[in-house]
Amino acid sequence: GAVVSQHPSRVICKSGTSVKIECRSLDFQATTMFWYRQFPKKSLMLMATSNEGSKATYEQGVEKDKFLINHASLTLSTLTVTSAHPEDSSFYICSARGLQGRQETQYFGPGTRLLVL
C-alpha cells in the first residue's frame, strides 16, 4: 500500500511559538491531503482539506489563521500551528489519497504528537 510520512513524530514547544508539521506522500502523488487532530481516547476530527496549488478548506470551528496549511507540491503538505497554546496540544494526523490495487483509498501518516508547555 501507499505510504504517508509525517515529520516530526513528536514536538515539545513553548507557548507562543509556532510549529510546522510536514506530511509527505512517499510513493504516489496526492492532489488532496487532509489534516486531522485527535485527543486521547477520542476519534479523529477533520480539521481541513489541503488541495495542491490552492487554498485549504477548513472545517467549521477551525481557525485558518491559527492552523496554516500549505500544499506546495503533489507530495508535500504542511500544517503550521501558529502561536501555539497548551490547548493546542494534541495528536495531529495527515492523510492522502492513493491507489490500493486498482482502487483509490485514503492513507494516513503515523501522526505527530504536539505538546505545548
Place this chain on the structure above:
Amino acid sequence: LAKTTQPISMDSYEGQEVNITCSHNNIATNDYITWYQQFPSQGPRFIIQGYKTKVTNEVASLFIPADRKSSTLSLPRVSLSDTAVYYCLVGTWGSSASKIIFGSGTRLSIRP
C-alpha cells in the same frame, strides 16, 4: 456525508473470529466502505475496502449486503495484537472525492 454507527466496544478471546458491524443507512451510490485499524499514538492503518458483496484479503473479510446499508468486518482467529480501535468509513474517491469523517469507532479488546 454518510454517517456510520458502530458498537462502542467489543471483547473477544484469542483464536476467535470477531465480526464488527457498521450501519451506514445514508450511504450514497458512489460511496465505498473502508475499514481502518488504529493503535494508540499511531495513525489509522488501512484494513480493507469494498463496494458490494464480499471482499477478502490476507487479514480480513468485508461483507456488504445488497442494500449496502451496513457492512461487517470479519477478523479470523484474532490475537492479542488485534486489540485496537476499528473505524468504519464511507466515502467516494477519485475526482468526486468526498472528505472522510470519522465516527466513534469500535474499541476491540482481545483477551488471552
